[in-house]
Amino acid sequence: MKLKYLIIYSLITALTVSAQAKKTKLLVGIVVDQMRYDYLEKYYNDFGKSGFKRLLKNGTNFTNCEINYIPSVTAAGHASIYTGTTPFYHGIISNNWIERSENFDLVNNCSTIKVPKIKTAEGISKTNSPDRLLSSTIGDQIRLNNFGKSKVYSISIKNRSAIMPAGKGANAAFWFDDETGKFISSFYYLEKLPEWLISFNNSGLIEKYCNIEWNLFKPQSIYSKLPEDNSRYEADVFNEGRTSFPHSLENVETKYKYSKFTHTPWGNQILIDLAKKLLVEENLGKGKYLDHLAISFSSPDKIGHDYGPQSYEVKDTYLRLDEQIADLLSFLDKQVGNDKYILFLTADHGGMENITHLKDMNFDTGVLENTNFFKKLTQYLKNTFGTEKIIKTRFTRNIYLDYHVLDSLNLKRESVEAKIKHYLLNNVPEIADVYTRTELNKMTAGRENSNLILNGYNKRRSGDILYSLKPHYLNWEKKYGTQHGSGHSYDTHIPLLFYGNIFPAKTYNKKVYVVDIAATIADVLGILKPSNCIGIPLVKRK
Template sequence: MHKNYLPLLFVAFLLVFGNFEAVAQKKSKKDKSIENIDHLRTAPKLVVGIVVDQMRYDYLTLFWNHYGDDGFKRLVNKGFNCKNNHFNYAPTSTGPGHTSVYTGTTPSSHGIIGNNWYDKEMNAEVYCASDDDYKSIGTTSDAGKMSPHRMTVTTVTDQLKLHYQMRSKTIAIALKDRGAVLPGGHTANAAYWFHGANEGNWITSSFYMNELPKWVNDFNSSNAAEQYKKPWTTIGDINTYLESGLDNNKYEGLFDGQTAPTFPHDLPSLWNTNGKYDIIKATPYGNSITADFAIAAIDGENLGSDLIPDFLAVSFSSTDYVGHKYGVNSKEIQDTYIRLDRDLTRLFKALDKKVGENEYTVFLTADHAAIHVPAYLKDQRIPAGYHDWDALRAGLDEFLKYKYGTVDLIKNVSNYQVFLDHDVIDNLDMQIAEVQNEIASELIKNKDMDRVYTGQQMWQNEYTQGIPYILQNGYNQKRSGDVLMVLKPGVISYSITGSTHGSPQIYDTHSPLIFYGKGIRRGSTVERTEIPDIAPTISSLLGIAFPSGSTGKPISKVIK
């Protein structure tokens, strides 16, 4: 070939190759765009997180034959059931429970170490969601002065909003303020809770907004709560409630004005002596109005209406109020769960219609479980009992006077923890670790005490199993106390009627965990899962970053 043609060929080659590269780059960008759209199409339009307050795992199996096909059974039969799910920390209570579900970590990291706790810096008790920097919205009372400011890490709901440049929407709903504020995270569009008393309205905090939206005002002005001012009778034939104890027994509490803890519970006649609208909370009607409001929120907030995923966090709190009053073996708790099953059915059918049956994802869990009434256990010759904290404190003070000549070494005893006054101990020229050990050695002598650990042990060791592992996950170095106490299994500090929770024992830690809907496999596992695994699993499903303090791991079997 003549050498004069070479420059022309070279130019032609560059033109052809350059055009090919341009096409390739354009195709690559197009493919990336398609990939992003495909990801949105495979992600659920709406995630619905459901926390059932004080739900034991065995309520799924115990009342199974009374459930319909589209509530709990729908989740279990068409979703993924984690049968060996546990809280891996203590205290097992509402504030830490909701926070751990949504942050993917434990109180040791997220900082919510109780519903209330002694604040060492403020030298005062604080509430997990209270915040005087904000005003109540929807009520003239102080019931709305709340925010998540004491939670030190992000939630899965926060991460979803960050991922989509705040275009996702998060709405959190519960009868209890802490059951809405903490799951909603720091970036929620709204958290709503129920203010009873003489109002019976859903309210919020100025942390979220300056006035209630129209749909909430419309709901409140409809007197939706008024329809539940009616007698509480069993929804089924009480004679078929064979899975629970006798209706009239000595293990159950009473509403003020009652002489027996039996059906029917005449709410209208009990109304004024039991806090008016507050009485609804301690009946299954509290769950029903929560479902009513959640369904209204789906419409009012247009949740799940586009490809950018939204989050609806719902906590059903009445199960806890009923459990505390009547106990886990009561006709009341059985009827409450049968009714909750019907409320879940209503919620799922509303989601089917408004979001699309295959377009949303649900997880259902609890914030803690509960113990059988110890008085009942004792009557069945099962080891159980009640602890007297006043007697323990009196004995501890006597020991302190004898050993150190003063009781001023202790600033507070609460949440099964002893908080020492480090300044007093320093002034007495004593070592903190030595005083912790001396007090622990004295406390373990108490007949009700099973184990005692010191803060020094929590700092120096890394526990991987058993009770110390659970305690350490609940131990926050900046907020927790100097000595940690664990009562014997079956022993509680509570009234002789009703059930409670809070311990690291398995009856308080074993709770349900079910995933259902878009992107979820059908199946079950008896391998151990833990509450902090929920947020990473949902984050993996959504393709977003894990919450900032996450210590859980995705449950790989759950996701398709």
């Protein structure tokens, strides 16, 4: 009898899930650039009821979500979130990298591989596209599911944060152009900007925000547990002769005004404004088919780099973002219907404590490039092989060998790689781990974080020797604010919230990974996962 009831209950649950999934008309993806998980806990008591707390109270909260590759940077993060896989498969190994197949040129993650010889309309870029992304995204799968009848849009301040989520099948990706102060797109998606976006660009909103003074959002007592506001760990971003509140663009050169505007909370606000406009003008969530809007808030990353995670500015940004997200949720409730959209919120990476602050607290910390390690390595190669030209170039913890030189000296790549690895591990104390191309080519990347270097490696694009650093060590000097890119928890532990009628109100502390997001969304929507997805669904549908 008990078995009979369980079967009946399972059938009813399955039918309910199916009905709820079909009722969903809009998927909203929110990425907060550089948001560490602990910000949800640290600022919780100062948040309002309708933003982050609404998502936490009524959604599914995974408190132990990790990035499972290095480097933990923006382009790789956005690609991994939306493809459900790592750089090993999706190919976005960093924000920039050395491309062996392109004469060892430095390439950008969203630079067009072959720029078309066409004349483009104003606001349409020929040099930015998703050409280098090697996997489909969740948005691509939504469009493929119904022969392109769904609408998929992606917006951000940064080009990479708009293009990577958009993938190759989106209707459009829009991002902010620092030079013109307008949102633009790529030839890959559009021949010309839609009239509504041209109108938005000409509305005067940017100029309005550029003229607003940035004061504390809440009473100063709310910030009292932080270090002093005018801190030597912070940059003077706006040429004010100090780093404390209030801030304005008054002393910023005109040519840098739009760029510096994105280093304020108004960079988040303009995205909220754009999202509302886009939702209305493109009728997202109002049609027969499921639509998708990806929103990436880039300003928290810029502000974090400027001031660091213990600053008044970062806290103020998140208190304001809380209200901005509350505003967006309220708008979605009215425009789409509170039972007709689902949402996830996560981050592309976190950020380290300021390195000078760590030194002041007697932490073991330092900067690799300050040790002359590469000069010493090349001298070792010269002593061992008679030439330092064995190394062609290096970039972002990747060392590229010159195969022509190796062949001319009759040196085996595997042997040279092994000697360099041995030297680095035994002579450079700042380095934590080293892998060679020969070793990595015998392995396959996986969902878990047991080998972050492997998961961040790509056979076509990575170097021949890859290394990671000890906790609290940086590649390059970064005196002010924060930096990121490592495989340590301050860079890899990110928030993950799912919200909507499909997701239960529940908190989990089991370890999950950034690649599980796309798998979970695909599962609850009943569509195929992205082409190279290695993640798994995280929740049982309500």
